[in-house]
Every structure is written in structure tokens, then in C-alpha cells.
Amino acid sequence: MKENLPWTEKYRAQFFSDIKGQDIAIQRIKEFLKNFPKKKSLILHGPCGVGKTSLVHATSNETESELLELNASDFRDKKKIADIVGNSIQQKSLFKKSKLILIDEVDGISTTKDRGGLTELLGLIEKSYFPILITANNIWDKKFNALRTKSEMVQLKEIDYKIILEVLRKVSTKENLNVSADVLTAISVKSKGDMRAALNDLQIISQLNETSIINPNEINERNKEESIFTALQHIFKNSNIDDSMIKVFDEVDMSIDELFLWIEENIPLEYKGEELAKAYNALSKADVFRGRIYRKQHWRFLVYEYFLLSGGIAASKDYNKTGFTSYKKPSRILKIWLNNQRTMKKKSICVKYAKHTHISIKRAMRDFLLIKIILQNEKIRKELKLDEEEINYLNKLD
Amino acid sequence: MEYYDSEVWTEKYRPKKFEEVVGQEEIVKRIKALVQSNNIPHLLLAGPAGTGKSTLALIIVKELFGESWRENYLELNASDERGIDVVRQKVKDFARTRAIGNVPFKVIFLDEADALTREAQQALRRTMENYTSTCRFILSCNYSSKILDPIQSRTVVFRFQLLEKKDIKKRIDLISEREGLIISSSAFDALYEASEGDCRRVINLLQATASISPNITPDLVNTIVSKAKPSDIRIVLDYALSGDFANSREKLLDIMLKESISGQDIIKAIQKEVWNLKIDNFLKVKLTEKIGEIEFRLVEGSDEFIQLESLIASFVLAGEGKVLSNGKVEEVRSETYKGGI
Numbered sequence: 001m002k003e004n005l006p007w008t009e010k011y012r013a014q015f016f017s018d019i020k021g022q023d024i025a026i027q028r029i030k031e032f033l034k035n036f037p038k039k040k041s042l043i044l045h046g047p048c049g050v051g052k053t054s055l056v057h058a059t060s061n062e063t064e065s066e067l068l069e070l071n072a073s074d075f076r077d078k079k080k081i082a083d084i085v086g087n088s089i090q091q092k093s094l095f096k097k098s099k100l101i102l103i104d105e106v107d108g109i110s111t112t113k114d115r116g117g118l119t120e121l122l123g124l125i126e127k128s129y130f131p132i133l134i135t136a137n138n139i140w141d142k143k144f145n146a147l148r149t150k151s152e153m154v155q156l157k158e159i160d161y162k163i164i165l166e167v168l169r170k171v172s173t174k175e176n177l178n179v180s181a182d183v184l185t186a187i188s189v190k191s192k193g194d195m196r197a198a199l200n201d202l203q204i205i206s207q208l209n210e211t212s213i214i215n216p217n218e219i220n221e222r223n224k225e226e227s228i229f230t231a232l233q234h235i236f237k238n239s240n241i242d243d244s245m246i247k248v249f250d251e252v253d254m255s256i257d258e259l260f261l262w263i264e265e266n267i268p269l270e271y272k273g274e275e276l277a278k279a280y281n282a283l284s285k286a287d288v289f290r291g292r293i294y295r296k297q298h299w300r301f302l303v304y305e306y307f308l309l310s311g312g313i314a315a316s317k318d319y320n321k322t323g324f325t326s327y328k329k330p331s332r333i334l335k336i337w338l339n340n341q342r343t344m345k346k347k348s349i350c351v352k353y354a355k356h357t358h359i360s361i362k363r364a365m366r367d368f369l370l371i372k373i374i375l376q377n378e379k380i381r382k383e384l385k386l387d388e389e390e391i392n393y394l395n396k397l398d
Numbered sequence: 399m400e401y402y403d404s405e406v407w408t409e410k411y412r413p414k415k416f417e418e419v420v421g422q423e424e425i426v427k428r429i430k431a432l433v434q435s436n437n438i439p440h441l442l443l444a445g446p447a448g449t450g451k452s453t454l455a456l457i458i459v460k461e462l463f464g465e466s467w468r469e470n471y472l473e474l475n476a477s478d479e480r481g482i483d484v485v486r487q488k489v490k491d492f493a494r495t496r497a498i499g500n501v502p503f504k505v506i507f508l509d510e511a512d513a514l515t516r517e518a519q520q521a522l523r524r525t526m527e528n529y530t531s532t533c534r535f536i537l538s539c540n541y542s543s544k545i546l547d548p549i550q551s552r553t554v555v556f557r558f559q560l561l562e563k564k565d566i567k568k569r570i571d572l573i574s575e576r577e578g579l580i581i582s583s584s585a586f587d588a589l590y591e592a593s594e595g596d597c598r599r600v601i602n603l604l605q606a607t608a609s610i611s612p613n614i615t616p617d618l619v620n621t622i623v624s625k626a627k628p629s630d631i632r633i634v635l636d637y638a639l640s641g642d643f644a645n646s647r648e649k650l651l652d653i654m655l656k657e658s659i660s661g662q663d664i665i666k667a668i669q670k671e672v673w674n675l676k677i678d679n680f681l682k683v684k685l686t687e688k689i690g691e692i693e694f695r696l697v698e699g700s701d702e703f704i705q706l707e708s709l710i711a712s713f714v715l716a717g718e719g720k721v722l723s724n725g726k727v728e729e730v731r732s733e734t735y736k737g738g739i
Contacts, residue, residue: 281722283707291698360477368657368658370602373626374609
């Protein structure tokens with residue numbers, strides 16, 4: 001079972017001692033618990049993947065408390081919150097001494113959609129007998145003024161790349177990976193302090209095998225734009241096409257090509273069956289408009305592209321969806337890039353072969369399965385002037 | 399007969415003279431006459447792969463220029479060049495200097511010219527006109543319909559036919575005699591079967607097989623054929639029909655990347671495979687219609703993978719006995735639907 005888990009879950013910290021690089025934050029949490037109920041809630045805020053949620057889980061383990069978890073999407077309405085949390089606040093935990101309440105990603109609460117959600121949360125803090133831990137990426141919006149004054153604030157910093165590197169090393173030893181030190185360093189640096197991102201990258205790379213030949217300088221810069229998550233959530237959860245749907249990408253600082261990739265990656269996480277087919281149909285039509293723009297330079301078609309990407313995808317379902325979905329960052333481009341790295345030698349062999357035999361490189365690439373058998377012949381290798389690396393590549397095949 | 403100095407049989411046994419070419423008798427006769435007059439027009443050689451287009455182009459320049467053919471000949475492959483500007487620049491650089499020898503022009507062979515877009519072909523047309531005094535173009539393509547009319551009208555078009563079995567046999571017999579191979583007639587049948595009339599492919603298959611044993615048997619040929627066969631697209635479809643979109647998508651990307659197969663080729667393979675699926679006939683018709691629609695979008699759109707994903711999402715739906723047409727989901731005569739895969 002554990003084999004199927006994303007590594008970010010598999011290797012999630014269990015205790016304070018597992019959490020690297022956040023010593024000050026740990027200290028602050030300990031003080032908060034000691035002084036409870038001087039302040040009843042604590043906000044852990046900071047960028048993605050620095051260990052906010054992990055800290056909460058570790059706190060629950062360290063204090064042997066039962067953890068009651070709520071996501072932003074559970075705040076749809078007042079009643080639901082009151083039903084879940086209201087009960088637990090009043091009742092003592094059945095099995096353990098104490099309880100912790102986790103409000104994950106509080107900045108996902110929308111003041112329009114989740115009418116009353118914030119007020120309800122403030123009320124909870126007032127009434128609660130148990131510590132409430134809140135995580136957020138950005139807590140500085142003015143709608144959180146009241147929440148901030150009520151709570152202890154702990155800011156988490158981006159994790160130092162050396163600490164990320166250390167974790168990646170341990171994971172690759174445990175997973176028996178053959179990843180070169182250069183690559184691990186590159187992943188750590190490029191993650192810009194985001195442990196989750198680094199672990200995800202490592203996992204993707206490991207699934208593609210032959211991990212040691214990646215050029216560390218070129219691993220994609222991580223896009224840390226959080227706004228895309230909000231936009232995706234809006235599109236995938238709502239079926240109503242209104243003004244906010246039309247403008248859903250306004251706040252997202254990304255090219256439309258990137259939007260395509262994000263949506264493409266995440267459609268199957270939200271939709272199944274009919275919805276899946278409809279959503280991909282909309283995406284496919286959007287891509288046709290994109291192609292026409294490229295060819296005809298008719299930029300007005302952008303309107304349709306954007307509309308199909310937002311309204312088209314949203315209207316693929318009949319009803320609004322609830323629940324929290326953890327959206328994934330697009331992996332296709334990285335896979336293509338890694339594949340190109342892996343097939344670089346194949347390409348260079350095909351270039352030589354193609355020139356020698358008057359065919360196109362593309363055709364040589366396509367016929368490579370046959371050509372590589374012919375290239376077992378030493379004399380032919382010499383005739384094509386294959387270099388040592390190319391010969392090594394051929395020898396390693398099969 | 400003389401042979402090229404190469405261990406790659408497609409090169410070693412590439413015909414060097416008009417007389418050595420198998421098949422295409424009419425074309426050879428006419429081109430030979432043109433070459434003997436020492437002045438050729440622009441040529442368009444159209445026809446399937448492995449039928450002798452590049453070979454004839456090479457023979458033409460060797461007959462024209464003799465020993466100095468390399469200096470007077472430029473070979474470009476349209477599907478590998480990064481756009482018409484690169485082609486134009488290379489043509490310009492090459493055409494700047496006069497031809498060496500008695501022939502007043504140089505020859506540019508542009509292989510797979512049908513890989514050029516309409517716009518690129520327009521540009522090519524102008525380039526051809528600009529350099530007519532110093533250069534002759536030989537274009538090759540699989541389908542002449544993909545070449546703009548203005549270009550076709552400026553060239554003499556030769557349509558190459560698929561080689562007949564007896565022609566290919568001639569080639570194979572010659573090679574096996576020279577290389578000391580023993581080929582049973584059933585082994586030759588297996589080679590021919592796998593080649594689809596593509597002479598280059600036959601020779602490559604023969605060489606690959608001979609690298610294992612000089613005694614060529616049908617079994618040995620089939621072993622090589624299955625080794626050289628690209629991954630089965632069927633597995634992608636099976637995953638989709640059984641409702642597993644995630645694995646279907648992953649396998650699809652895997653095949654496209656690892657084996658350098660284009661979206662166009664994938665869709666061709668899917669279209670052929672649909673008739674082998676164990677699904678309702680009406681569903682086959684509907685799916686084929688969908689495949690056609692997606693192939694159209696693939697040509698019009700910009701991201702092949704997105705189009706193919708959309709297609710496999712339709713297969714997921716088909717697995718439930720439903721199709722999406724005009725944005726609406728239709729149940730396909732569920733009483734006759736056999737279900738599953």
C-alpha cells in the first residue's frame with residue numbers, strides 16, 4: 001500500500017525530530033501549547049512545501065492528541081462546520097487525552113462562496129476547548145484581520161537547499177535510486193525551498209529510470225504561482241458560467257500554453273466518464289483554436305480559447321462539486337524533456353545514420369528498433385564514425 | 399556490377415546505374431533520356447517509401463557530373479530542416495557558386511518535400527524560380543497531392559509505384575548470393591510480407607536477420623520483425639475501454655516518447671485497431687467517426703497529445719457503451735452491446 005503513496009506522503013514527517021530546518025517554528029508551537037488557552041489558535045503561514053501541514057501532524061503525534069482535520073472546501077456553509085467541529089469541541093476525545101483541530105489552507109476560504117465560513121471559524125476559536133492550528137500561504141489579506149489578532153502567528157521560511165538535499169539523499173537511498181549527486185543538488189536548488197516540490201520532482205525522475213544522465217542545470221524552474229490553484233478549483237468545482245468564470249484566469253500570471261498544461265494534467269483528478277470525455281472535448285477544441293491562431297495569426301480566437309478552457313471545462317459537469325482536490329503540477333513537459341535527455345544519444349546516432357543512408361532523421365528515429373540491430377555490426381559502427389558514448393548507448397540497449 | 403563501399407546493405411547494394419534499378423521501368427527510361435541531353439528540368443518524384451526515389455536522384459547526379467558529383471549536389475530533407483528559412487539559406491549558399499564541370503547547373507535534392515507547409519512551399523516556389531539559371535531542383539514526396547499546384551506545374555512529375563514482389567526478389571537474390579545467405583522461399587515471403595513493398599525495409603530486415611545467422615528462415619525473420627515492431631497501441635485502448643484513463647494516458651505518452659512516434663502515426667494505428675476490438679459494431683462506426691474528427695483536429699490544432707488524450711477519453715466512454723456526439727452523450731443500443739474488451 002505504502003508503495004503507491006506519493007513520496008510527499010510516504011515520507012511525511014511523523015515527529016518534530018523528523019522536521020528539518022524549522023527549529024524556531026517548533027519552539028513557538030511548543031510555547032503556544034504550554035500557554036494554551038492564552039491564545040487558542042495558531043497560524044502557521046509561509047510558502048508552499050515548507051512543512052506547515054507536516055508540523056501540525058507532528059504536533060499531534062508528539063502530544064498524542066487526536067487530529068481533527070478540516071480543509072477550506074469544508075467551509076462551504078455554516079451548518080456543516082458547526083456539525084463537525086461544534087461536536088468535537090464539546091465532546092472529549094474518546095481514545096486520547098486531547099484533541100487538535102487543523103484548519104488546513106485557510107486562505108482557500110472564499111468570502112463570497114463560503115459565506116459565513118470565516119465568521120464561523122472565529123466563533124469556533126472563541127468556544128473551543130482544544131488548540132486550533134491553522135495553515136495558510138498568505139494570511140495578509142484584510143479579510144483575515146480578526147483572525148490574525150486572535151491567533152498566535154508563526155511564519156515559516158523557505159527551507160535551505162542543503163536541508164532539502166539531505167532529505168533527498170535519504171529518500172533516494174531508501175528507494176534505491178541511482179541519482180547522481182549533481183541532479184539531487186539541482187533539484188534542491190531549483191525547488192527554491194519547497195520540499196514538496198523537490199520530492200515530487202525526484203519521484204517523477206525516478207519513475208523515468210536512467211536518472212543519472214540529467215543535466216542538472218536545466219531542470220525546470222518551479223512555478224510557485226498559487227493563483228493557478230484557485231483558478232483550477234473554481235473551474236473544476238463550479239458548473240455555473242458567470243462573470244467570475246469568464247474572468248477566472250485574470251489573476252493568473254501564466255501564458256495560455258501553461259494553462260493548457262495545468263488543466264490537461266488535472267482533468268482526470270476531478271472528472272470521470274462522461275465528464276471526462278466532455279472536458280477533454282472542450283480542451284481539444286480550445287487547442288484547435290490555438291492551432292489556428294498560430295497559423296493564421298488571428299488573435300481574436302484567443303477569446304474562444306480562454307472560454308473553452310474555463311467555461312467549457314466547467315460546463316462538462318451537471319452539478320457543482322465539493323471536497324478538496326490536491327491539484328498536480330503539469331508533468332508532461334518534464335517527461336518530454338527527460339526523454340529528450342535520455343534519447344540524445346539515440347538522436348545523434350540517427351543523425352549520422354540518416355545522413356549516411358539518405359533518409360530523414362525522423363525516419364531513422366522511427367525505424368530505430370530495426371536499425372539498432374544492424375548497428376550491432378562493428379564495421380558499420382566504424383563506418384558511421386560513432387563515438388564512444390554512442391557505442392556505449394547502443395551496448396546498453398536490451 | 400559495382401558496389402558502394404559500405405557495410406550497410408541499403409547503401410552497399412544501392413543501384414549506381416539506371417540499368418541496375420529494379421521496377422519503375424518507364425520512369426527510368428524517361429529520366430535516362432533527359433539526363434543524356436545534359437539538361438534536366440525540375441523534377442518531382444512522388445511515391446511510397448523505398449521505391450527508388452532517392453536512388454534515382456543519386457544516379458541522376460552521378461550520370462551528370464561523374465566524379466565531381468559531390469561538389470554539385472546538395473541533399474536536404476524537408477522533414478528535418480527547421481523551417482523554410484533554413485532551407486532557403488542553404489540553397490542560397492549552395493547556389494551562389496557556379497557548377498564545376500560541363501553541366502551548367504547544380505542539383506538540389508529536397509527529400510520529403512510534402513513535409514513543408516503551404517506557406518513554406520510558396521517560399522520554395524520563389525526560391526526555385528530565383529535560382530533556375532544555376533540550379534535544378536529534384537523534389538521527392540509520398541503524396542503529390544500535398545505539393546502545391548504551382549510547384550507541380552513547374553516540375554516534371556514522376557509517379558513511382560510500389561515495387562512488385564518479383565522486383566524485390568531480384569534484389570534479395572542478388573544480395574544473398576553476394577553475402578552467402580541461404581533464403582528459403584517461405585523466408586522470402588515473410589520478409590516481403592513485413593516490408594509492405596518498401597525495398598529499403600526489406601534489405602534492412604534481411605541484414606538484421608543475417609546478423610544472427612546466414613541461414614534465413616521464416617522463424618528467424620519473424621523474430622526480427624517482432625523485435626522491430628513498435629509497441630502495440632492496443633494496450634492503450636484496452637486500458638481506456640476498461641475505464642482506466644490514467645494508465646491509458648501514461649502508456650500513450652510512453653509510446654510516443656520512447657519510440658519517437660508522431661501523433662499522426664498513433665492515430666493511424668488506432669484507426670486500424672478499432673476494427674479488431676470486441677465491441678458493438680455501431681460503436682465501432684461511432685468511434686471511427688470520432689477518430690476522424692480527432693485526426694482533423696490534430697492537423698488543425700497545435701498539441702497532438704491533447705488531441706489524443708481527448709480521443710482516449712472517448713474510448714473510456716465507449717467502454718461504458720456511450721458516445722459523445724455534438725456535445726451530447728448518446729447511449730449506444732445497449733441491448734446489443736457486448737461490453738468489455
